[in-house]
Amino acid sequence: xxxxxxxxxxxxxxxxxxxxxxxxxxxxxxxxxxxxxxxxxxxxxxxxxxxxxxxxxxxxxxxxxxxxxxxxxxxxxxxxxxxxxxxxxxxxxxxxxxxxxxxxxxxxxxxxxxxxxxxxxxxxxxxxxxxxxxxxxxxxxxxxxxxxxxxxxxxxxxxxxxxxxxxxxxxxxxxxxxxxxxxxxxxxxxxxxxxxxxxxxxxxxxxxxxxxxxxxxxxxxxxxxxxxxxxxxxxxxxxxxxxxxxxxxxxxxxxxxxxxxxxxxxxxxxxxxxxxxxxxxxxxxxxxxxxxxxxxxxxxxxxxxxxxxxxxxxxxxxxxxxxxxxxxxxxxxxxxxxxxxxxxxxxxxxxxxxxxxxxxxxxxxxxxxxxxxxxxxxxxxxxxxxxxxx
Numbered sequence: 001x002x003x004x005x006x007x008x009x010x011x012x013x014x015x016x017x018x019x020x021x022x023x024x025x026x027x028x029x030x031x032x033x034x035x036x037x038x039x040x041x042x043x044x045x046x047x048x049x050x051x052x053x054x055x056x057x058x059x060x061x062x063x064x065x066x067x068x069x070x071x072x073x074x075x076x077x078x079x080x081x082x083x084x085x086x087x088x089x090x091x092x093x094x095x096x097x098x099x100x101x102x103x104x105x106x107x108x109x110x111x112x113x114x115x116x117x118x119x120x121x122x123x124x125x126x127x128x129x130x131x132x133x134x135x136x137x138x139x140x141x142x143x144x145x146x147x148x149x150x151x152x153x154x155x156x157x158x159x160x161x162x163x164x165x166x167x168x169x170x171x172x173x174x175x176x177x178x179x180x181x182x183x184x185x186x187x188x189x190x191x192x193x194x195x196x197x198x199x200x201x202x203x204x205x206x207x208x209x210x211x212x213x214x215x216x217x218x219x220x221x222x223x224x225x226x227x228x229x230x231x232x233x234x235x236x237x238x239x240x241x242x243x244x245x246x247x248x249x250x251x252x253x254x255x256x257x258x259x260x261x262x263x264x265x266x267x268x269x270x271x272x273x274x275x276x277x278x279x280x281x282x283x284x285x286x287x288x289x290x291x292x293x294x295x296x297x298x299x300x301x302x303x304x305x306x307x308x309x310x311x312x313x314x315x316x317x318x319x320x321x322x323x324x325x326x327x328x329x330x331x332x333x334x335x336x337x338x339x340x341x342x343x344x345x346x347x348x349x350x351x352x353x354x355x356x357x358x359x360x361x362x363x364x365x366x367x368x369x370x371x372x373x374x375x376x377x378x379x380x381x382x383x384x385x386x387x388x389x390x
Contacts, residue, residue, distance in 0.1 A: 280320025
């Protein structure tokens with residue numbers, strides 16, 4: 001196959017529609033993780049969901065890095081993405097049962113998507129940097145990892161779990177090793193792709209809280225006032241998460257990346273996007289499971305497991321943003337961490353509170369945190385402007 005001519009290294013581009021099409025399977029996959037968390041609301045269930053999310057994160061990241069190296073609007077790249085999208089459907093459909101009978105389908109589909117991503121990356125060519133050497137050093141250990149993943153899918157129980165944890169460890173090693181090379185990095189594309197996966201995760205919150213509406217109307221009943229209020233509170237929760245990511249952090253992270261090049265740029269993208277965004281997105285999914293439970297039974301007390309999911313999911317989201325911002329600017333997100341602690345106290349001490357009231361308190365604290373953070377940043381900007389004038 002003839003190699004594809006790359007855009008200039010300084011030229012950025014937006015995500016191609018075919019990349020957004022590929023993401024649709026992740027709406028399905030994330031919904032399966034939420035169902036798993038609701039059905040198995042134990043530490044073991046959360047552990048299963050965490051491992052499956054980590055494995056799902058691999059092919060998505062692989063295709064994101066590949067599309068960043070080779071513009072997605074080429075016919076060859078689009079064809080590869082379309083094939084990957086078709087393969088991703090059985091992968092997503094078997095997610096909830098991947099540690100059971102659906103393991104081979106899940107693992108083989110995931111491996112095929114990774115192979116497609118490897119092929120896509122090898123289409124890249126450049127006389128300006130030794131990109132091919134870097135990508136080969138990345139692909140080699142990953143081939144071992146997906147082999148371990150597929151072999152493990154034909155085992156059962158703890159043996160399969162050990163194989164898959166081993167595969168994840170190999171990929172982590174490959175990520176650390178790959179940072180030693182130079183990579184093509186187009187910050188705008190990375191920022192847009194990760195913003196889109198955050199929106200997909202937030203969309204899962206909307207899907208989760210919409211279930212009470214469907215179930216109630218299917219029974220021919222009208223929506224109770226408490227259910228409507230719970231839906232509004234859940235929507236406000238999702239809206240505040242959107243604000244907490246897209247208002248300042250997302251454009252700031254992209255701007256910081258635009259000032260880097262070479263090896264430093266690749267390491268930054270790995271740390272901020274590939275790594276820090278993993279707990280950020282996973283936290284949204286974890287909180288979605290708790291929100292579904294609360295929206296279904298807004299007047300009931302919330303089980304400890306779901307209260308832990310709500311607080312833990314929010315903490316993971318905030319810690320992901322905090323790590324990314326610290327990596328980019330060495331700036332602490334003090335208000336967010338204090339707010340996360342306050343919310344944890346509220347959630348864990350609210351065993352006797354109705355779910356609706358508990359969620360309302362969480363939303364109020366989140367809103368206050370974001371307002372205080374905004375005022376502090378504006379004040380600091382004003383003080384720096386005054387200092388520069390003097």
